[in-house]
Amino acid sequence: MVANSRSSCAARPAGRVNDPRPALVEARFDGTPCRVDREQVALVREEWRVVDRWWTEEPVDRRYFDVVLESGRNAVVFRDEERGRWFSQRA
């Protein structure tokens, strides 16, 4: 019999970099965040929207906010409109 030459075959899944992480966000009535991870938002620096892959089974519909927290820390959070949840991510 022919020896199984597949033993040395290695399929490695490539990992994602900068995956979104669930965040604890409280939002105002207009959807802008007022508290991120139990810390007050001092300033919303920028807001933008990403709508993509709407033609696939995994559409992306996100509302991003670049905020400055009371401690001076910067954070980027987004609301996933598809899942109705908040996430933080390095933009």
Place this chain on the structure above:
Amino acid sequence: MRLGEALATCPSLVLVEQDPARAEQAWEGVLRRLEDAGFAVEPAEPGCVYFETRGVERLYGGLRKALERALAAVGPRLDARVGAAERRFAALAAASVARAGQALVVSDERRSEFLGPLPLDLLPLERERAGELRELGVRKLGELARLPGDAVAERLGPTGHRAWSLAGGGAAASPKGRRPPAEIAEAIEFPEAIDNELTIRRALTALVDTILARPERADRFVRKLAVTAKLVGGGSWRRTATLRDPTAERDRLRAALGPKLTELPAPVTALGLELVELTASRGHQLELVRTEGAQLGERLHEGLRQVRAATGTGSVCTVVEVAPWSRIPEARALLVPRDE
């Protein structure tokens, strides 16, 4: 017929010893040729293989053309025949009754009509069970399929019930493409289908780096290598390149494979690289003056080797930028394991 009778009938008869290894090698060649043509093959046994055509039908201009391409890939020497149907057993039955070189397509509407008059021998039934059915007057697949399933299960047990299920066409399970064997292979599975050439080229660069660092290569040089891909429709794609001079230089390997990537027929969900043939040595010119930065590179590699030795394989990764223009931050780069 007994051997003596056969020799008496035909004195020029030549006896050929069984050669399972050669047969398996020949079968592997057939599978490879089918894979080269873009079919994801699921071999059932030597001489019988299931494959999905959906992924390549658009490439070849329809089901018929795809089947003809499959027959051409097998070659004329083996008298291949092919059957196509929505269900696996119906496809096998179609291939069993097709003439050599013929592609028989059975539509789902005509499945029962097609299977009905076929003999029970096509079913994977034990001899006793088949005999029992014949004693009951059941000789055709259609006659078996018309019986109540529960009654068949009670009388003939699980194998009988499975045969009854197959007589009706069987399950509609898609063939699962095998992973083609190779001496040394590396693959990257993408989180989503990629059709951007630049992205695929970057993935290939990462693969070349990783595969050259595999310890199994043992400083051998690459004579022949292949780039493979899983297509988004479920098919596969494979191209080989044979190098005039064996080499282990990443730039030469990339240059040999790069042009092949333009032939990809569809977006890919995984990209693979195989070192198909390796050679132990080659005549090469030694360098008189070391290139700038070589010492730094060696130190870096040694440092990484020590980290890997301490933390295990796969612990050292490279960030490969695949789509820096993407609006979705996590789609811009991938983390690829790096062993060297």
